[in-house]
Amino acid sequence: MLRLSLSLLKCVTIFIYLAKFAFAKDANVLMTEVFQIVVDPPLFNWTYEGRRDQFVYEASLLNAPDLPSWIHYVYSERHHSGYLYGVPPNKNKAVVPLEVVALNKHNYETRVKNINVIISEKLNPAKYELHLKIDNLNVEDMFEVDRMDALKDIFRKQLWRDSDEDLYVTFLESAIEMGARKPLNPSEGEGVIVRFGSEVVFSSELLELQEEVRPLYKVSPCPRGFKKTSVERYFKEAGFSMDWCSFRLIRRDENNNSAMHKSNHVNTEEDAYDDYWRPISRDELPKRSYMKELLLTITVPTFVMVILVLILTFVLCFHHDDLDDEESDFFLDNLFHICIDWYHERIGLSEETVESVTPHQPASQFSTFNSADTFHNYLNSKEAHSCADAAINCGVHCRPSPPPYVRPKFKPEL
Structure with missing residues (x-):
């Protein structure tokens, strides 16, 4: 049953193909001479209904997407018509079927016209x-x-x-x-x-x-x-x-x-189909290996990076200058002494601060600070903290308390 259906389908296809040939328009052309075929509305039994540019045409080989290399198509805006033209190859008695599709942009009607280009030999070709x-x-x-x-x-x-x-x-x-x-x-x-x-x-x-x-x-x-x-x-x-x-x-x-x-001169009809478009298979596509490009892309940057790392390592580890900085060496060598001097200066400032805070106290109180440790112990004592807090709370208005006012007794004059 399946074979019968396939055979019937082939017969229908062949019948449609032969019918296209039977009802196609013939165009006789001569070798070595330019031919032209006008593609206009009368070719499709159309009449102009409005604008003359309302028709669009597309030409190709029958059952193929494009024209052969020796046939060209151009549309003239001035004449509102298309032209198929070219010079036939040396293929005598060959028949090249063309298919022209027309579209009416006014009502979107589509019509198809088949044209059989029949190539004949020119009797007296030009020399x-x-x-x-x-x-x-x-x-x-x-x-x-x-x-x-x-x-x-x-x-x-x-x-x-x-x-x-x-x-x-x-x-x-x-x-x-x-x-x-x-x-x-x-x-x-x-x-x-x-x-x-x-x-x-x-x-x-x-x-x-x-x-x-x-x-x-x-x-x-x-x-x-x-x-x-x-x-x-x-x-x-x-x-x-x-x-x-x-x-x-x-x-x-x-x-x-x-x-x-x-x-060369060809007399067989089958040779006229040499210019037909034929789809190629996937196996016929050219193959190319990108292994060389891949290796080149990876190797060259890696080699450059290694060279740069080696150069940088040599510069940092094996190539350095003896730079002498006298000021830096002096500072580092005397860092301990600088800290001791700063500490003693700080102690002197602290003594002046204490004297300014408690001016009414007798000087004999501070005469016992004969060493840094003694003064340091005094600063940590509660008395020093209370004195400092009083000074901070008083602010700029802190003055020594005046002596109590005693009203003088009145002595009558004698």
């Missing part, structure tokens, strides 16, 4: 190419038919007249994607790299132009407006600001059948 860089345009500007025809006419009518019949675009990409820097002024164009190819050999005008700009190759890319050439007027009149430092003439040989895409 000669010229490389240009236009500073004042963005890549989506080159999808305007009038602008592209105006650029082609400069070569078909002025500089490369023999290429009138088979001149076509062999490469197109934003200068930012090719490594250029964004302009300082946001209103200026980001720049476009474009190549034109033909089977016809280069004209004398193109060869002379290459010799004229050859000294500028060493400063490529040029600042905008750095150099004017003798053919500048043709491009200025058409609204193109050229970077002549990037101008090149390229001859394609048999081994290099594409200026930007070097790949």
Whole structure:
């Protein structure tokens, strides 16, 4: 029963996958030639209901999260449309299924459109190419038919007249994607790299132009407006600001059948899926050991710490100077005598204090203090303490008591 369910599920999956192919839109493209697919509301059977920027698009390979490396997607704010463009690889009769998801921001409706890119071989591929860089345009500007025809006419009518019949675009990409820097002024164009190819050999005008700009190759890319050439007027009149430092003439040989895409000719349809995104397994992830970094992180600080400890130990224990301080030595040697002198001075102050506290007592009372021990015993006696307490309690108003007042007797005069 389980096997039957799995088989039924596989059949349903295959049927849905084939149904997507059956109802998908086909887009025929040629090798070595730039193609473009417009992604707009009519592609999803939508009509503009309000603002033209109410639609959002997302393109990828069918059942994959991203586009192959040779297909690019850009959205034009001016035209309110998306563009899928690129140069197909040399894979004849290959079919590359794409899936475009559209979102209507007005009512959040989502629709999906499948596009089958069918690669075919170009009968007469270009053998000669010229490389240009236009500073004042963005890549989506080159999808305007009038602008592209105006650029082609400069070569078909002025500089490369023999290429009138088979001149076509062999490469197109934003200068930012090719490594250029964004302009300082946001209103200026980001720049476009474009190549034109033909089977016809280069004209004398193109060869002379290459010799004229050859000294500028060493400063490529040029600042905008750095150099004017003798053919500048043709491009200025058409609204193109050229970077002549990037101008090149390229001859394609048999081994290099594409200026930007070097790949061998493949006739199998399965090879068209080489650029598919394939999730990698955990075992395929590269492994790296961090043991060396760990040992280096631990060993170096430990070694430095040991060296510093040894140096500090040597300085503190084995390297000291004999410093003589005469004042300190004298103080330490005579510390006992200094204390004895201070004690005797203290005793002298105590004697003066006692004499000031009891001035009315006879001096014979203190005449018995002939030694420090005798005076020390007196200070510890109750009499000395009572005298000191009386002095402290009296404060500054303590005076000796006056003699009693005796009223003199009246003696009548004789």
